Amino acid sequence: MGIIFLDEIDKIAGREGKSGADVSREGVQRDLLPIVEGATVNTKIGPVKTDHILFIAAGAFHMTKPSDLIPELQGRFPIRVELEKLSREDFEKILTAPRSSLTRQYEALLLTDGIQLEFSSDGIREIARIAYDMNEKHENIGARRLNTILERLLEEVSFEGPDLTQKKVKIDGKYVTDRLQDVIQNKDLSQYIL
The missing domain is CATH 1.10.8.60 (Helicase, Ruva Protein; domain 3)
Incomplete structure (x- = not known):
């Protein structure tokens, strides 16, 4: 059991109407998907099962939207909270x-x-x-x-x-x-x- 916080996930979201770098962004999302869904990941200290790990993601989404992530990854983060800007x-x-x-x-x-x-x-x-x-x-x-x-x-x-x-x-x-x-x-x- 544990919690993994993925910061700046907006950086791997594709931008509408763009190509090139977005291909690699989608590749990163697809590589991340099995880990978030629950898989066994080999690490330096041995295999780690991600089945019972809570993944939390955050991003600014100024240039992109959460809907710019691939649908499968969006589905793994069903609860969205928008934070207020700082006063x-x-x-x-x-x-x-x-x-x-x-x-x-x-x-x-x-x-x-x-x-x-x-x-x-x-x-x-x-x-x-x-x-x-x-x-x-x-x-x-x-x-x-x-x-x-x-x-x-x-x-x-x-x-x-x-x-x-x-x-x-x-x-x-x-x-x-x-x-x-x-x-x-x-x-x-x-x-x-x-």
Whole structure:
């Protein structure tokens, strides 16, 4: 018994009216089918029967639909749940609530260079707002947007960290808008930031 989670299953779904790469996508789906249906799979540790394993699949399905999967595979995932897009408040929680949140990871990383980062609540709100707005204006990639925004926001501190004279950096709303102004205003740049 066990559970296997198949993430990004949308990547193997065929696109309507397309060929070429879709042939290999369908091949991957057909190879996956017996495993999901229940088969014995040989692994490094020996044969594993998948009869009593629960398979859960997830995907964004921005460019494809669940119905673009082959019908046999669709039948093996009969329950579909559509999740709501992330709100600004969700982004704020993602940045602060987890014990290993992105903000805490950056604080720990930069502390190795002697830089003490401090994220203020208005800084967190501004980061969340920008991430939300970018997802609204461009492809909605969910919380992954936060990672690239933080990279861009902290690139100067990250690369010049050991040489900085000011060892305490406060990330407030003004700091965020100043550092990300080109991303916020320039549509050409903003479509390339993840």
